[in-house]
Amino acid sequence: MKSSQCNNNRIALVFQLLALFTASCTGGDGSGLPPTLPPGTFGPNFSEIQSNILAPNCATTGCHLGAGAPQGLRLDDANSYGMLVGVASSESSSTLRVAPGDPGNSYLIRKLEGSASVGAQMPLNAPALDQASIDVIRQWITDGAIDDRIPSSDPIKVTSLSPIPDSALTAAPVNIVAMFDRELDVSTVNQMTFVIEASGGDASFDDGNETQIPTTGITTTATSATFDLAGVALADDTYRVSLFGSGASVVMDLDANPLDGEFSGTFPSGDGLAGGDFEVTFSLALPVNGATLDALQASVFAPNCAVSGCHTGPTGNTLPAGMDLSNADASFANLVGISSLQQPARSRVAAGDPDDSYLVQKVEGTAASGSRMPLGGGVLDQALIDDIRDWIADGANR
C-alpha cells in the first residue's frame, strides 16, 4: 500500500511537470525579423547569402556573433565579408576561409560540407545546411566572392559587340548589340550615348560628310544594349559605332561609374580609368544582283555608245561627245548623279532608282526629250537593259 501510494505520487508529479512545460510559451512567430528566402530562390551574391544563410544560421547569440565568437570569426552583417574573404582560417592557417574563385579550397565550404580536417561541421549542433544553400555559396565564390553591397569603383566596360569591330559585312545588320561587364544604369543608354554613323562613302569620319543612322529603338537588359536597325536601309559604306564614356551624356553603371570605353582591338574595352568613348567601325558591301559597271561597259557602253562620233569624249557640256562613255571610270563620272543636259531635273543615273534614271528612259525610249538610244543602232536587248536597271538598283557602284 505504501509503495502504491508512492507510485501514485510520482505519476502525479510527472503530470504536474508536463503541465508546467506545456503551459510555457512557444517559439516566436518571426514577425519582428525580416523574411528570409527559401533555399534555391535567391542568387549567388553576398548580400542575399548574408541575409538568408549566414545571419540566421551562423551569426547567432553565442556563436559567430560579437566578442568571443569562435575562432574570432564574426559573421554578422558588419563583419562577415571582411572576416571571410581572403582571410586564413585559424583552424587551418594554410587555407583561406573564402578563396575567391576556388570554392573547393575554401575552408568555409569544407566546414559547411563537413569535410574540414579540424573541428566539427557547421552549423554546430544543428542540422547541416541544405545542399542548395551550400551550392549558392559555392557559386558566389566561383564568381569571385564579390561584395555586392559596396558600390564599385571599377568603371563599366564593353565586353563584346555585334557586329564584330572592323568586320566587313555583306548583309545589313538588323541591330547593333553591345555587352557590358556589369549592370548598366539603363537610363543612361539612349540616342545621345549610343550612336551609329555612316562615313558618307569615304570611310572617313573626320570630313564632315558623316550621317547619323536613325534607330527604331534602343533596348537594354541589365548588361546589354541593342540599337535596333529593323527597317533601316543601310547602303554600302563604312559605319562607326560609338558608346560615349566622356562628355555631357555618358553610359554609366549602377554605381554611377562612367563607361571605360577606349578600344584597342581586344575586349574588354578600357584603359582602367573611368571615361573614354568606345568607337569601332564595320563596313557594309551588299552583294551585287546584276551586272557591274565594268560588265556594262563591256557589254553595253563600249560597243553601243562609245563608238565613233558618239559618246567618245572629251568630257564637256555638249552632247554626244561631252558625255564620255569610253571607259568605265569615264562612264561612272559622266552618269552617276550627273544631271541630264536634256532634262536637268533628272539624273542620268539616280543610284538606287532605275525608273528615275534618264539613262534607262533613253534606252527604253520613254524619255521626254530626244531619240531613243542607241541612236540609229537598234534597240538594246531587254536583257542588257535589265542589267542596267539592276546595276542602278544596287546603288550604281563603281
Next chain:
Amino acid sequence: MKNNKLPLVIAAALILIASGKPAEAEPYLAVQEGMQCSNCHSNPAGGGKRTVYGNVFAQSELAARRIGGGKLWTGELTNWLSIGGNLRASFVDVDTPNRSGASDFDFNRGTFYVEATLVPGRLSLHVDEQFSPDDFENRETYLRLNSKDTKWFVTAGEFYLPYGLRIQDDTAFVRQATGINFANTDRGVQGGYNSGAWSVIASITDSGAGRGGSDNQVSLVSSYMQATWRAGVSVNVNDDDAGDRVMFGFFAGLKTGPVAWLAEIDSISNDISPGVTADAFAGLLEANWTIRGKNNLKFSYDYLDPNNDISEDHQVRYSVVWEHSPIQFFQARLGFRLYDGIPQVDAQNRKVFFAELHGFF
C-alpha cells in the same frame, strides 16, 4: 515484476503524450547528493576526469548493478598518475521542416584524461584530449597548484571557463547562447576557493577569439550550497577590440524528494559592431526524476531570446531523456527534443530523437 516495469511504462507514455524535452546534465547528481562538482571531478568547476570518489560513486551508486567483482576502479594507475575517459556513440534522427529526414550513427565525442600528481596534494598536471570524431584536439591542459589545506587553488593553461551550470548538453540554450560550452576553451589563469558550502572560481583569459591579441576575458562563478539546495551567480566580461560582451547569470539547484531541479538564467549583452548591441536572454529549467534509484528521467525546458529589441524572435525547446546505467562504466540514453523557433529558419523547428551509449571510466 509490476514495479520493475513501471519506470519504462511511464517513460514510454511520456514520450508519446508529451512534447517533452530532455536535457542531460550531470550537475543534477551534485544536487541530489548535496555535494560540490569537485567532489566527483578533478576539475574544480566540474566535468572531465573523475576523482577517486567520482569513480567509486559511478560504480557503486550510479550503476544498477556491478558485474565482474574485484576491486573498484579508481582511475589511479600509480600514486602519481591517474587516467579516465569518455566515449559517446549515438543514433540521431532529425526531422526538419521542408527537408527530408536525416538519420545518422556517429561517435559524438571520445576523450581521455590524464592527471599527473607532481607534488602530492599540491601540484598536478591535467590533460583532457579529444580523439573523436575528428583529429586529436586539446580540450584542457593546465597546471594546478593547491594551498596546503586544498581549499585554495590556482591553475594556468587552457581550460573551460567557469560560468553557470556545466551541464553536458552543449545544445542547451544556456550553453549555446553564452558560448561557454565544451566546444570552446580559453587560455589564461584561474583561481578559486572551494570549501564546504562556498565555491568561488574566477579566471582571466585571453578572450579566446583574439589569441595573440591584447584582449582579455574575465569569468567568475560563485555558489552557496546546502544539503538540498544551492544557488549561484556567474559573470563573464569579454573585452574585445571590436566590442565587448557582458554576461550575468543566476543558477540554482533544489532537491525535492526524488526530483533534482536545475535552473539557470543568463543575460547576454553583445556589442556586435560599433554602435550596435544585441541583448539576449537564455534560460533553462530541468527536472531530474530518479526512479527506483537507478533510472533518471530528465525533463527540460530551454528558452532563448536572441535579441531583446526584436519581437517574436525567441526560441524554446522541450526535451525528455531517459538515462540508465545498467552496469558500471556504461550508460544508455534515449531522448527526444522538440525545437520551436521562428518560421524563417527551419532548423529552429526541428525534432530530434536520439539514442546514445556512453562509456566512461
